[in-house]
Amino acid sequence: MYAQLVKSDALKSREDMSPEERAFQDRVDNGEKIEPKEWMPEGYRKTLIRQIGQHAHSEIVGQLPEGNWITRAPTLERKAILLAKVQDEAGHGLYLYSAAETLGVSRDELLEKLHSGNMKYSSIFNYPTLNWADMGAVGWLVDGAAIMNQVPLQRTSYGPYSRAMIRICKEESFHQRQGYSIMMKMAFGTPEQKEMAQDALNRFWYPALMMFGPSDKDSVHSAQSMAWKIKMNTNDELRQKFVNETVPQAEYLGLTVPDENLAWNEDKQGYDFSEPDWSEFFEVIKGNGPCNRERLGARVKAWEDGAWFRDGLNAYADKAAARRQAASVAAE
């Protein structure tokens, strides 16, 4: 989702596990949390670094499509709200990078991997935000889809990740509600505004469905991640849940979900719906979406342009420490 395609190990059977691995699995099965200094299988550590890292990258790259509209928000209030939301995303990135760092990877290492294209972020942020209604659609659909995935992850087996998720989920509800409130304003406004809202829904619907990652039948190695409780639900389960909750919300707005096959299925107590175009998804992941180059370019530029400032603060801190040292020597 925010981590869509995380490479993981193949599921290890109990017979193939070492005594340490078996004891570890028992703890996970019992719902115990694994903490940074404790023994863990190397695959667990590596998969978590990939997943939490991808999640963190998504939070900070995710600032860009919305940041695009801060200076052009229609009112001062909407501007302050959007600013607060984008600020929250930076915080969420920070919580997650910190959680990843407890696994023995450094922040700079993670950023370097993002910048060189060796680590991914969610495909959703490679789509452009063309008008103000997109701010509504992003909050409502993109944050809505993120919440679907993040709520169960609060129960993940890795302590620092779980605690970061709890913090993030607390803040995320504001994000979705501010998005939906923009959608309400637009959908109940002038015909032109309603048209913009519909257009935003049309463009974001399928990319939002892609956020949950490929269908379970094509999803590689999620069994091991589920056994380790770093993935709590299958991609298709979460996608179904998202559609079930979102369709009535679209109906309330008087907007049409752009899917001719959408229909309530009484037997499964859920909607039948069309799959997104998975070839498009894999192209976007590969780097060929509408905004991939722009997004990554903006991140790299921000990092490089900020280098002198980070170095300057380091130099100041070193100088101040040297001064304190000198003063304490002189005092003795």
Next chain:
Amino acid sequence: MTKKEWPLWEVFIRGQHGLNHRHVGSLHAPDAEMAINHARDVYTRRKEGVSIWVVPSRDITASSPSEKGPLFDPAESKTYRHPTFFDIPDEVGKM
């Protein structure tokens, strides 16, 4: 020779699996290992924890009480950071 006093340590206990370590108090000890031992004796006699952190008190940097206003008051006017700021009708489900 002046007598060397044991340094002060701040003690943090994780009450249950999955929770954050929380500050519970402080104690004196000659080194980190002894500080953990003392913390166990002082703060977990009734099985209050599953993990202990100790940090030398001198390494804690704290905000000053007089800064409370400038630090925290600005959040007061930003009520839109709370989900309840937005009126969402009940019929669209929980959000």
